Amino acid sequence: MTNFTDRLRKSVAPIWERVHRHPFVTGLGDGTLPVGAFKYYMKQDYIYLIDYAKMFAIASVKAYDLETSSRFAALQESTLNTEMELHRQYAERFGISRAELEATESSFVMLGYTSYMLRVAHQGSLAELVSALLPCTWSYWEIGKRLAQVEGALDHELYGEWVRMYSSDEFGQLAIWLIDIMNQLAEGKSEQEMARMEEYFVNTSKMEYMFWDMSYREEMWPWENN
């Protein structure tokens, strides 16, 4: 028997494959990614994660039982204090202060992505909320695991830290828990509800691709660097 997340994964197969082949992602693995693009990405991703952590906070409020509520609260905590610590450490290496990091001006893609997710979180059910946030954690874990297979990627002096974090068992446990809860929440849902959840999952998967792409091109608003 296939579960709901098998259906989701199948529906985004071509998009995620494009992500795996994107030069930003392959460059993280083989070390060819320009440092400027990585710095740009780190700063945009830092402010992205501030909003992403809020998705878990809203999920904690919407949860139907205490255990689920506290798991989402823990996910918020680990985003703010473990995942974002990686960014703070990179920023320190680059001589970017915490204040500067937090004051990063949002790119259009970053703003579109987080605004969309937060809209689903505020207007939708818990199941819809999880379907919109799941590509973020799940796809990074998949990318991390694939890059960890590339020779030298785990030990690269700049990008190794990134690959180690997203391929780690700790990060994988978070992704697995989210995949499980997605399947539980989908149980008993009508085809119409599942189709809406699939739409959110596909849309945020496309936005993941766009986030990599804008980072590679260090894209801001069109009148600033075009």
Ligand SMILES: Cc1ncc(CN)c(N)n1
């Ligand atoms: C844009 C994006 N997507 C996903 C992740 C992994 N939490 C992230 N840090 N940034």
